[in-house]
Amino acid sequence: MIIKINGEELSYTLENEKTVGEVLGSIEEACCREHETIVQVAVDGKELSSHELDLLFKQPVDADITIELSTFSEWKFVIT
Numbered sequence: 418m419i420i421k422i423n424g425e426e427l428s429y430t431l432e433n434e435k436t437v438g439e440v441l442g443s444i445e446e447a448c449c450r451e452h453e454t455i456v457q458v459a460v461d462g463k464e465l466s467s468h469e470l471d472l473l474f475k476q477p478v479d480a481d482i483t484i485e486l487s488t489f490s491e492w493k494f495v496i497t
Contacts (some may be wrong), residue, residue, distance in 0.1 A: 419483040420444070431478055438474025441484070448488055457487035 418437065420427040427444070434440045445455055458465050460473060460482050471474070 418451075418478060419479050421483065421485045422448075423486070430473045434449055434473060434478055437476045437478060437480060437482075439475065439486070440478055444472055444486070453488040455486050459483075459485040459487075 418440075419431065420440070422444075429440070429444075431440070435441065441458075448455055458470060458473070460469075462483075463472060463486075473484075
């Protein structure tokens with residue numbers, strides 16, 4: 418499984434995750450700490466619907482897929 422965030426390949430080490438959903442949950446938590454929100458998920462170049470996301474989350478971590486995540490920064494800049 419290859420995971421990209423905003424076009425950059427993510428280097429990660431599996432701990433106890435057994436499903437793609439568990440891996441993506443950990444990534445989502447890391448994004449939240451950096452004030453980022455995942456706004457789009459694509460697999461092998463195809464953006465997923467909510468139903469397809471549910472199926473993705475159940476796949477094993479050894480799935481031969483490329484997951485592309487797009488994020489949006491929650492930081493708002495205020496000029497005073």
